[in-house]
Amino acid sequence: MRREIRQPVEILGGVAADRRAEPVGVRLGAHDSSHTATLTDHFRLLGRSSRASFPRGSACDALHAGGALMLAGIRSGIPRRTGRLTMAERWREARVCGAAAGLGMAAYAIAAGLRGEWPPGATQTAVPFHAHLWDMVRGDSPGDLLFNWNSGYGAPFLADFFAYLMNPFSWPTVLLPRDQGQLAVFLVALSSIGLGTGLMTYALGRLHPGPRWLRALAALGYGLCAWVPTVGGTAPMWLWGLVSLPLLVVAGDWCLHERRWLSGTLCVALAWWGNLYTAAMATITAGLVLAVRLLAVRRPFKTLVRVAGRAVTMATAGMLLAAPVLFVAVRAAQEAQPESPVQPLGPSGLGGHLAQLLPGTHGGPPVPDVSIGLFGLLLVAGLPFNRRVRARERIVWCGLLVLVVLSFVWTPTVLVWHGLAIPAGGPYRVAFVLSGLLVLAGWVSLSHRPDTVTLLGGAAVVLVVAAVAAGRHSVRASTWVLLVAGGAVLLAALWTLEHRHTDRRAGAAATAVLGCAVLGGAVWSSYAALGTPATGTASGASVRAGYAAMRQAADWPRARTDPGPHAFTPNDPLLLDGQGGGYSSGYLPTVTALLLHDLGAGWTAGGRQTASVTDPVGQALFGVHTHLADGPPPDGFTVVRAPAPPLVTVLPPGSAVDTTSVWSRQESLLGGQVYDVPVPVPAAGPAPTAHGSSGWSVPATPEGTGGTAFTAVCTPGGTAYFHGVWFNGTVSGLGTTYRSDGVQPTTAVPVHLLGPVPADGVVRVVLHADTVTQVPARPIGCLRPGALDAALTRLTATGATRVTAGGHGLTAVLPAGSTGTALLSVPATTGWTCSAGGGPYAAPRSVLGMVGVPLGRGADRVVCSFRPPGLTEGETFALASAAVTALTAVFGRLRHRPTRTPRRVRRAAAEREWREEWRPPGGTWGL
Known part of the structure; x- marks a missing residue:
């Protein structure tokens, strides 16, 4: 018994x-x-x-x-x-966890208030996504959870919803006004920090018994670790990982004591539903913590097998309950534009990595942001010297920390931590798990009442770390102040708790001093980690003006209102509720990125951040009738209107496809020729090298000399455009000069207007290259006078007479007897099924990346619907797992039903x- x-x-x-x-x-x-x-x-x-x-x-x-x-x-x-x-004991525990959560939120709010501005990364991504959530909840968005009609001229959305908006704290923010997006994101981050800190307080108690208020102070180092303001704060959806780690550690504790299998399963499911990316990291870490606890004490082999089996079944069942997230995300990742290669190991060396353990450090080369404050650092540094902790337990905890640290500097293990793909934004997004392990190990030492030898040993280790890290760019003057003054206060308080523990007043005073020191250090470290406020960000007034302009010009689904090429953020279509090509997402489909790239739109981040098309032909292909161009202050943009065909047009039978240049691809989708595409002739300056259809290599222009000049002949009165794609330097021609910042393959430059073709028809372009770079074989295109108007008249006459688009479907009514191919101005991403003339649904074909529906012998209607790949499989596995989990819980309840003894x-x-x-x-x- x-x-x-x-x-x-x-x-x-x-x-x-x-x-x-x-x-x-x-x-x-x-x-x-x-x-x-x-x-x-x-x-x-x-x-x-x-x-x-x-x-x-x-x-x-x-x-x-x-x-x-x-x-x-x-x-x-x-x-x-x-x-x-008892209820009183539970209330005391809840009160301490709540106090820890409140301290964490207050410290972060104070630091952000002192810094004066929210990190810019949140404005670029999180704020637009929360604005889109606001629109969806109120029915103002043309799309739904499955499809996003706003961005990328139509893109799958469910995987992005799971990635960016599944943090449960994101949903109540829809109660705020739409223009309070920054406040909404701030509240999401603040709530996640608070819950993560409170849960870590409880998890520390499950790891080792000890004073509640000291547990709260130790957990504060986790809730405000350096990863939070530098990484998590700019992407609040990742802050759910701050909640997942202690939640899964508690689930592992239940496994260790062979109880609450159902509750643990639900905790795993909650972690994976909240954010798949960080849940995977937290699950690995919680498994390592459980392994350490199993090895810390000699146990019968049967016990080890039983606990391990319980943990594996709990994790598997919980992950399968979140199967829709898992399957949809995996399939979306397979279809997504690959990230640019990233080298995870920078030249920071040992000193640069150790510097990140110190409080108040910021900046320098990319290294893991793992600082948990001086209090936690002293405790974990003193763990090897704490003789009140069993030697076996000390060894396994120290071994775990060493192994995890080494896994952060070896490329194969870095890949494992990040789901086999190193993110372009930095190879150390997983740093919060090491911070959590440091806090757990520090609590093991503190819960065993560190003596004088332990405190002195920890202080000596911290001094060694500081000496090795001295001189690093990230180590500021404030770091030394925190080390010297803060270290003296913390050591004195801990010494008092050790030697005056029989004196209640002395203990209470020492605990209060510890609390003030830890809270003050957390505020200062967070303030330093938040960095310098961003400059040049869009003001709230200009964003509201852009939103009002989009709403006033809205004519969806007859035509699109594009917030680009002007840009407040990479996700302006979500922020301003327009329908444009701009989209920044880790799940941006390759089909979308390549379609926009091939039609002359720019991209950054290796194609994971696209922009709207900038030329009139490209805008006509996507049915854009109103767009925002760069303009004068105060708003910084100008509203431009132009005629546009319907979203669904018809290509006649036998239409040929030409992919030799951006101009020919646009003409193929337009269904007629509108450009003069001359062969450029080198005229002056450093001689370029021709590579046939691959383009021209343009040498770097020496200082003080003229650039490489090309000439071409076009129809007088036309409009000349230049498409440099990867060109890096300055482009001049027809009275226009602009900067081109192309970098292959990460940054592509869009088509740029040069000006009207002169009466002699000669177009001269001068390229001042910063380095050896490439331009396409035919970079100059001249739009013939009146050709585009004629093409638009034809497309309007033969295209859809009525278009209904919304949710994740589209219906177009065509002229009776239409033949050829119905061309939807939507990227042909996997998941579309279409029916022509009431026929069976089938996957459409891709026409240079757009959705093409064959009309057969004639059709007067096209109906298309989108369903994300992986959703059906995910729902099937989730339902099966839910049924198995429910049956297991019921049988377990019946098997262990208590007796009726009073x-x-x-x-x-x-x-x-x-x-x-x-x-x-x-x-x-x-x-």
Whole structure:
């Protein structure tokens, strides 16, 4: 029979820490060493501590002399009853966890307020996505959860919703006004920090019993670790990982004690639903923590197998409950534009990495942001010297930290941490898990009451780290102030808790000093990590003006209103509720990126951030009738209107496809020739090298000399455009000069207007290259006078007479008897199915990247619907897992149904058994 007891514990200066102890005296080794299961183990622990640490004549001194079972640092207290935690005890635990959450949120809010501005990364991505969520909830968005009609001229959205908006704290923000996007994102981050800090406070108590308020201070180092303001703050959806890690550590604790399998499964599912990316990292880390706890104490092999099996089944069932997220995300990642190669290991060296352990560091080369504050650093640095922690436990915890650190500097393990793809934004997005492990290891030392040797050893290790890191760019003057002044205060407070633990007032004062020091250091470190406020960001007034312009010009679905080429953010179509080509997403389909690139639109981030088309032919192909161009202050944009065909046009049968240049691709989709595409002739300057259809290599232009000149002949009165794609330098021609910042393959430059073709028809373009670079074989295109108007008239006459688009479907009514191919101005991403003339649904074909629906012998209607790949499979696995989980829970409940013995009888019997089992040798405890 397994029996549980409860004992009031007062550790380190009289701070109460009531909690339930672990099952006693049954299956030794099946439970964690932190809760010390047998009388023999407690004698061993007690023998390691100094008897002088207890005042002579005190209750603890008498119990020590009698060999009674006491934890190191317990002043007094005798186990008094059995059963579960009372409501009062639960309330005290909830109060401490809530206080820790409040401290974490307050510290971060103060730091952000002192800095004066939210990190710019949140404005670029998180704010537009939350604005789109606001539109969807209120029915103002043309799309739904499955498809996004706003961005990329139509893109799948479910994977992005899972990635950017599944943090549960994102959903209540729709109650705020739409133009308060920055406040909404700030509240999401603040709530995630608070919940993560509170859960870590509870998880530390499950790891080792100890004073509640010291647990809260230790958890504060996790909730405000350096990763939070530098990485998590700019992408609040990742802050759900801050919640997932302690949540899964608690689930692992339930596995260790073979209880609450269903609750643990639901915790795993919640973590994976909230954010797949960080949940994978947190799951690996929680598994490592469980392994450490299993190895910290010798256990029977059957126990190890049983606990490991329980953990594996719990994790598997929880992940399968989140199968829609998993399957949709994996399929979307397979279809997504690949990221540019990133080298994870920079030239920072050992000193640069160790500097990130120190408080107040910021900047420098890319390294893991793992600082947990000076309090946590002193504790974890002192763990190897804490003789009150079993040697076996110290070894496994220190070994785990070393292994995880090494995994951050070896490319194969960095790939494993990040799902086999190193992100372009930085190779250390996983740093929060190391911060969590540091906090857990530090608490192991603190819960065993670090003595003077431990404190001095930890201080010595911190000094060594500081000496090695000295001189690094990230180590500022404030770092040394925190180390010297803060270190002295923290060491003095910890020394007082160790040597004056019998004095309640001294303990309370030391705890208060610790709290002030830890909170102040957390505020200062967060302030430093937030960095310098961004400059040049769009003002709220200009964004509101752009939103109003889009709403006023809206004519969806007859035509698109494009927020580009002017840009407030990379996701302006979401921010301003337009329908443009701009989109920044890790799941941006390759089909979308290549279609826009081939039609002359620019891209950055290797194609994971697209922009709207800039020339009139490209805009006509996507049905854009209103767009925002760069303009004068105060708004910075100008509204431009132009005629546009319907979103669905018809290409006549036998239309040929020409892919030799951007101009020919546009003409192929337009269904007629509108450009003069002359062969450029080198005229002056450094001679370029021709590579046939691959283009021209343009040499770098020496300083003080003219650039490489090309000439071409076009129809007079036309309009000349230049498409440099990867060209890096300055382009001049027909009175226009502009900067081209192309970098192959990460940054592509869009088609740019040069000006009207002169009367002699000669177009001269001069290229001043910064370095050896390439331009296409035919970079100059001249739009013939009146050709585009004629093409638009034809497309309008033969195209759809009525278009209905919304949600994740589109319906177009065509002229009776239409033949050829119905061309939808939407990228042909996987997941579309279409029907022509009431026929069967089938996957459409791709016409240079656009959706093309064959009309057969004639059709008067086209109906298309989109369903994300992987959603059906995910729903199937989730339902099956839910059924299995429910059956397992029901059978487990029936199997372990308690007897109907009255509670009063059960308590009396348990009390008698407890008295006999816990009677110390040589006498009683006065019971």
